[in-house]
Amino acid sequence: xxxxxxxxxxxxxxxxxxxxxxxxxxxxxxxxxxxxxxxxxxxxxxxxxxxxxxxxxxxxxxxxxxxxxxxxxxxxxxxxxxxxxxxxxxxxxxxxxxxxxxxxxxxxxxxxxxxxxxxxxxxxxx
Numbered sequence: 001x002x003x004x005x006x007x008x009x010x011x012x013x014x015x016x017x018x019x020x021x022x023x024x025x026x027x028x029x030x031x032x033x034x035x036x037x038x039x040x041x042x043x044x045x046x047x048x049x050x051x052x053x054x055x056x057x058x059x060x061x062x063x064x065x066x067x068x069x070x071x072x073x074x075x076x077x078x079x080x081x082x083x084x085x086x087x088x089x090x091x092x093x094x095x096x097x098x099x100x101x102x103x104x105x106x107x108x109x110x111x112x113x114x115x116x117x118x119x120x121x122x123x124x125x126x
């Protein structure tokens with residue numbers, strides 16, 4: 001999340017910035033493949049992910065959401081939509097935990113509500 005938070009803060013999602021982040025912050029070699037999968041996936045699908053969040057968020061534009069909330073949700077939405085090997089509940093719980101730890105007192109509930117709605121709409125028949 002820190003790499004995506006930094007990219008978001010600088011509005012620079014280039015692979016070079018993600019590589020520099022990884023080189024300048026300790027990332028365990030065991031985690032690098034998963035780190036790369038998440039960061040590359042979120043960046044590649046950012047517009048689609050943001051549209052999913054926008055569709056279910058009432059009275060909140062993506063730009064008005066805190067960076068912590070926005071990026072925790074982006075990771076979870078990517079996992080929900082593109083990572084069949086990660087249970088949706090795990091993705092939601094991790095995002096909620098990130099929000100509670102690094103966001104505001106309302107972040108956990110906000111993130112949970114948005115992600116539950118996205119999961120419900122992604123799994124409901126057309």
